[in-house]
Amino acid sequence: MIQLKSTREIELMAEGGRILAATVQLLRREVRAGVSTQQLDQIAEEFIRSHAGATPAFKGLYGFPGTLCTSINQEIVHGIPSKKRVLREGDIISIDVGVGFEGYFTDSATTVPVGRVDDVTSRLLEITERSLAAGIAAAVPGNHLGDIGAAVQHVVEDAGFSVVRDLVGHGIGVEFHEEPQVPNYGKPKRGLKLVPGLTLAIEPMVNIGGPATRTMPDKWTIVTVDGSRSAHFEHTVAITDSGNRVLTAA
């Protein structure tokens, strides 16, 4: 069932989204060689909990242990923070984080270079972020879910990269994962028609190589089959009468 949100509900999501955006900005500044993913997780948890009414949404969600999903290089999503995973110069790290606030959830992700990265990696980050912007631009009333996916896919494939298909974006709000699913591929004018009050997590996951994925023995971390690097950018977006509102923008 798709749960449309009232203006009041969207305002609460925007309030949580501001805390989430500040968390993401803080983490982007904390990424550097020598930092462990567990240190980043601790910084994020303390920062989120320092805001009255805010909680780390991932902690305990389906049994996940962390505040963040931290996914390095060929890891696409759902990496578990660990003191053994220490960032090195030239790595990239995807940081995915969710916030609960007054009963409503928001979700955001970013991928950050650790110091200097190679040119292809740098382009991967640029294209993935640009594909998210294209997906958001297509998320307006009267368009369809397929328009979002097609916009993302077009940017990614034009650049010679591939869109992950095994994982998708989602509705969000009262529950962390709500209907509908929001694929990062598709055909224009297909799928659910977008209407005001719909709140979506749009989240392209983009690989330098092929789209195939597999799950590691820890049962969480999802990696590229070909070992190529992957990037992930995400915002929570509300469809409004006049277009949309990005609820997790800095």
Ligand code: MG
């Ligand atoms: Mg997320």
Ligand code: MG
């Ligand atoms: Mg999400």
